[in-house]
Amino acid sequence: MSNLNASPGAELEFLGRLANATSRRTFLQWAGLTVGVAALGCGDDDNGTGPGNTPGVNLGSGDTGVLNYAYALEQLEAAFYIRVLSAPYSGITAEETTILRDIRDHEIVHREFFKAVLANGAIAGLSVDFSSINFTSRASVLGAAKTFEDLGVSAYNGAGQLLTSDANLLIAGKIVSVEARHASAIRDLLNPNSMDFAGDDVVGPTGLDVVRTPAQVLAAADPFVVNAINANQLPTS
Amino acid sequence: MTPNTETLLETIDPELMERVVSRRDALGSVSKRTLAVAMASAPLALGVLAKNAFAQGGLPQGIKDVLNYALTLEYLEAEFYNLGLAAANLIPSATRPVFQQIAKHENAHVALLRATLGADAVAKPTFDFTAGGAFADVFTNYQTYLVLSQGFEDTGVRAYKGRAAELKSNDAILTIALQIHSVEARHASKVRRLRGQKGWITSNTTDVAALAAVYAGDEVTTQAGINTAAFVNAAAASEAFDEPLTAQAVLAIAGMFIVST
Numbered sequence: 001m002s003n004l005n006a007s008p009g010a011e012l013e014f015l016g017r018l019a020n021a022t023s024r025r026t027f028l029q030w031a032g033l034t035v036g037v038a039a040l041g042c043g044d045d046d047n048g049t050g051p052g053n054t055p056g057v058n059l060g061s062g063d064t065g066v067l068n069y070a071y072a073l074e075q076l077e078a079a080f081y082i083r084v085l086s087a088p089y090s091g092i093t094a095e096e097t098t099i100l101r102d103i104r105d106h107e108i109v110h111r112e113f114f115k116a117v118l119a120n121g122a123i124a125g126l127s128v129d130f131s132s133i134n135f136t137s138r139a140s141v142l143g144a145a146k147t148f149e150d151l152g153v154s155a156y157n158g159a160g161q162l163l164t165s166d167a168n169l170l171i172a173g174k175i176v177s178v179e180a181r182h183a184s185a186i187r188d189l190l191n192p193n194s195m196d197f198a199g200d201d202v203v204g205p206t207g208l209d210v211v212r213t214p215a216q217v218l219a220a221a222d223p224f225v226v227n228a229i230n231a232n233q234l235p236t237s
Numbered sequence: 238m239t240p241n242t243e244t245l246l247e248t249i250d251p252e253l254m255e256r257v258v259s260r261r262d263a264l265g266s267v268s269k270r271t272l273a274v275a276m277a278s279a280p281l282a283l284g285v286l287a288k289n290a291f292a293q294g295g296l297p298q299g300i301k302d303v304l305n306y307a308l309t310l311e312y313l314e315a316e317f318y319n320l321g322l323a324a325a326n327l328i329p330s331a332t333r334p335v336f337q338q339i340a341k342h343e344n345a346h347v348a349l350l351r352a353t354l355g356a357d358a359v360a361k362p363t364f365d366f367t368a369g370g371a372f373a374d375v376f377t378n379y380q381t382y383l384v385l386s387q388g389f390e391d392t393g394v395r396a397y398k399g400r401a402a403e404l405k406s407n408d409a410i411l412t413i414a415l416q417i418h419s420v421e422a423r424h425a426s427k428v429r430r431l432r433g434q435k436g437w438i439t440s441n442t443t444d445v446a447a448l449a450a451v452y453a454g455d456e457v458t459t460q461a462g463i464n465t466a467a468f469v470n471a472a473a474a475s476e477a478f479d480e481p482l483t484a485q486a487v488l489a490i491a492g493m494f495i496v497s498t
Contacts, residue, residue: 102435105473112468113477117461157415160401161408169405171461173398174478176415178437180422181479185436188427193331195338198423207345208416209423237408 054226057123061233064121066162069214069234070172071114072126073155076224077148078107079128084145089138096138096189103145103182110175117171127226142190149183150202151220152176154212162214162235180209296357300407303400305359306484307414308350309498310396312361313491314389315343320366321386324376332431339386339424346417353410362498371447371493383432388448390425391438392482392490394418395455399481422479437476450490455480 059068081104088097115122134140156176163169184197202210212220214231222229296304318340321327328336351358366375366385375381397418404411426436434444440456443449458466458474465474482490 099436102437102473102476105469106437106477109465109468109473109477113460113463113465116463153419157412157419160415161405161411166402166405167461169402170398170481171478173401173415173418174460174480176419177394177398177422177425177479178477180419181426181436184423184426185430188430193335195334197335197427198338198342198420203342203420203423205345206349207342207420208349208413209419211412211416 054127054228055124056228056230057126058230059123059234060121062235063164063168064118065231065234066159067114067118067168068121068123069159069217069231070156070175071111071118071122072225072229073152073217073221074107074110074114075126076128076221077152078104078111079126080130080133080144080148080224081107083130083135084141087135089136089141091138096142099185099189100145103149103185106178106182124227126229128224129226130224132223139190142186145186146183146190147220149179149186150210151212151217152179153183153202154210155214155217157209157211158213158217161237164235296354296410297406299403300410301354301357303403303414304350304354304410305357306400306487307397307417308347308354308359309362309495310389310393310487310491311343311346311350313364313494314393315340315347316361316364317366317385317389318343320376321382327376327379327382329379335427335431336386339390339428342420342424346420349413349417353413359498363496364494365496366494368493380432383428384445384448386428387425387432387434388445388451388490390421390428391448392451392487393421394425394479395451395482396484396487397421398479399483399487435476438479439472440475450486453486454482 057072059065059072081100084100085097085104088100092100130144133144153176156172156179160169160172160176163172183202187199188194188197190196214234218229218231318336322333322336322340367373372381372385375385397414401411401414401418404414430436432444438452438455441449441452441454443452456475457478457480458464458471460478465477468474
């Protein structure tokens with residue numbers, strides 16, 4: 001913390017490094033510093049994929065904003081499974097391959113559906129960062145898949161109340177149950193025939209699945225998305 | 238969602254608490270202990286009650302209707318799993334944890350919906366899981382039991398999503414319904430896979446003729462006017478979206494197992 005006293009420039013650089021060390025894009029977004037720090041060109045972006053080089057994304061408002069939020073998550077999921085299947089971990093079983101391929105295809109359908117339905121209102125394609133995932137490791141891949149599917153379920157469960165149109169609510173309902181089917185299958189691959197397919201870590205004592213707000217979901221997704229995502233205009237109820 | 242449920246719990250109407258607690262004796266298959274656990278950990282439902290059922294003069298009839306519809310399905314599922322777990326030599330020990338977990342959830346759903354509906358909750362119907370003899374060996378033949386389990390779970394998924402829009406006027410209750418809905422989908426996926434099926438539904442197909450009504454109309458590959466089969470293929474497009482069932486279709490399915498209400 002001693003360098004905080006050096007100069008205003010050093011302070012900004014420190015803030016940039018702090019954010020980079022934890023959850024840079026979210027931190028900057030919530031701190032309202034995205035533009036400022038990026039414009040100052042602080043030297044924290046040594047992999048060339050930070051907000052200085054990648055356009056920030058504004059999800060927008062109303063139902064369009066919520067659908068863009070879903071589109072962002074589906075982009076992330078589809079990219080993940082495409083990467084998984086491009087070079088599967090060694091020892092992958094036939095059952096695992098079938099399940100992961102099916103899920104990949106579903107996520108591509110979801111992604112392309114949102115892109116088509118949003119048309120000119122769709123956000124751009126996101127850049128992903130899967131450097132924290134070891135794609136040669138079954139445990140790492142299936143662990144990440146579990147995280148993504150559970151996150152998707154909680155995101156759609158939280159987004160339902162944000163939607164205005166009945167038709168959009170129904171669409172979200174049609175997709176969330178498929179994400180839950182995925183989560184169940186992935187969890188069961190990790191610990192077969194246990195209670196984990198709908199484990200106590202995601203289904204509480206009242207029998208309810210996890211629900212997360214967009215802010216919570218985007219913070220969890222942030223390490224995997226290079227673009228800064230601005231969700232400030234999303235509805236809150 | 239309710240940001241501070243503890244505060245709501247503290248200010249909950251004493252009349253409400255008495256009303257909910259007094260119903261514990263009429264619970265049928267749900268043990269008092271189960272309800273006590275559900276009550277102790279159901280601040281959200283109680284918050285909903287405190288906020289809407291009383292402070293604003295009760296839930297709208299439309300919402301009560303949907304919740305009672307859900308409760309009827311949850312009664313059916315809970316009793317089905319409670320009886321299955323109690324039946325000797327039915328569920329193999331290897332998969333018993335799966336059904337214990339599902340039973341736990343269905344009983345919790347019953348308790349939660351009953352607590353939310355209070356005095357407006359419908360009573361548990363009398364069920365016949367053989368459906369008049371069509372599934373005569375349901376509690377002695379594991380494969381028959383799995384067939385019905387799959388049918389109930391996939392029906393539940395389609396039923397909840399079919400009526401979600403009717404809950405839109407109440408964000409908290411809509412969200413609870415969605416949170417139940419995704420749990421049913423987790424169950425459905427696992428039970429389907431126990432039967433050697435995919436966890437997701439391809440087109441409207443089923444290997445069991447008796448379940449045809451459960452999958453009717455699930456083959457859709459047009460969503461919001463967009464041809465979703467164009468993106469990968471028709472199978473992936475149908476699997477990627479679970480379609481709703483109308484209340485009429487759901488009640489026709491559930492009705493096969495309801496002797497009297």
